[in-house]
Amino acid sequence: MMSAMAGEIDIKALAELARLEVGDEELATLEREIPDILNFVRVIEKAAASSEEESPSLRNVVRADENPHESGVYTEKLLKAAPAREGNRIAVKQVLKKNKE
C-alpha cells in the first residue's frame, strides 16, 4: 500500500468502503487528489528511524462497572432523534438476508 503510486489506488473501492455514493466526475478528481496522502506517509517514513521510543505513563480511565443509571431514562430523548422508529426501537432496512444470493 505504501509504495502504491497514484494510478494504483482504486478510488471506487475507497468510496465503497467509506459508504459514499460519489458521482463519476467527482471520482475522477478524487483520483488525482487522494494519492497526495501517500507523499505524507513517505515523509513520515524518513522520520521513523531516528526517533527515540518513549514509554508514556499509563493510567486507567475506565470507570468501575457499577451504579448504572435507571434503565430507559435516556430512551425517549435518543429515539426522538431517529429518522424512523417502531415502538422503542430504531427502524432500519433488513440487515441480514435469509437466502444466499
Added chain:
Amino acid sequence: MLDITALTIAGARKGLDKKEYSAQELTNACLSEIEKREPNIHAFLEVWMDSARDEAKAADEMIARGESRSLTGIPLAIKDNILIEGRRASSGSKILENYEASYNATVIEKLKREGAVFIGRTNMDEFAMGSSTENSAFGPTKNPHDTARVPGGSSGGSAAAVACGAALGALGSDTGGSIRQPAAFCGLVGLKPTYGSVSRFGLMAMGSSLDQIGPFAKTVADAEIIFEAIKGHDPLDSTSFPSEEEASPPQRKVIGVLRSFIERGGIDPEMLANFNSALEQLKSRGFTVKEVELPSLEYALAVYYVLMPAEASTNLARYDGIRYGLSTPAETIQEVYKKTRGQGFGREVRSQSMR
C-alpha cells in the same frame, strides 16, 4: 448606548455588577449589532433572540441576589458543533441540518451554571474541515473587518461574531488551527487549550487525538476568563485530565521562539516586525525569551495529514442515516448509508472520508 465592539468581558463584568447597565441591556446591544451587521457577515446559523433575552433576565436576577459569577449575563456565541440540549447543531452540514441535540456538552453545562447568555450558533466549515468557513453547507462567513476577505476557519463564525460585537466571547474548536487561525484573521485572541484540559463531551468529534474546545475573546484576560469557566476533569471524557494532573503554572517565565522556523520565509515583513516587537515587550515585562529548535517540526504537517483524515473518517462513520440526522430512503440498508452520506456530506467531507 453601550459601545459593544470595544467592550471586554472583564469590563462588562464591572458594568453589570455595579448596575451601570443590566444583562438584558447588554444582550439587546449585541442583538441590535447582529441586526445591523449579520446580513453582510453571516456569522450565525441561528440567533436565539428570545431565549437569549430570557437568559439575560435570569442573569440579572442572579446579579441582584449577589450570586454573580465571572460569566453571568455575558453574551456568548457557540460553534455549531457543540451540543446544547433541544437546540439544533449541524456542524455546518446538510446531514445534520435538522438535528436537535439530545444532551448538553459539558462546556455548555458549565456555562449555564455561570449564567452566561447564549446568543446563537455560529457558522463553520462543514465538520470543521477547512480554514476559511467557505466550506459550510449554509454559505460562507465574511470577515467583519473587510467583507471581501474570509474570517479564517473552521471556527470562522465564532471569530466573526466576536469581532463584530455580536457577542463578547465565543467557543470554537481547534484540531489543526481552527481557533487560532480565525482569531488571528479577525484580530482576536484565540486559545487552543492543552489537550485534556477541557472536556470534549458533546463536541462533534473530528480528529479525537487533536480536538479541543477553546475560547475566542478580545483580550488575553477575557480568553482566560472563558477558559477558567470551561476547563476541568470530566468523567464523561476519558481524555480529560484528572485535576491533580493539571500543570501548575511555572514560576520562571521562559518563552521559546522557533527562530529558524520563523525565518524560513512566508511571513509578511510587517508581521515579523510586529512579532519581534512583541517579544521585546515581553522581555521588558520580565519574561525570558529563548531560541529553541523542534527537530520533529518538519514532520508535523505530514503526521497531521495522515492522522487527521484517519480519525475524522472513523468519527464520521456515525453519520449514516440510522440514529439521527438526514436519512435518504432506499431499497437496502447499504443504499441508505451510501445515499445519505453521498447527499448529506459536502465535497470536502466526502473527500476526507475516503483518505
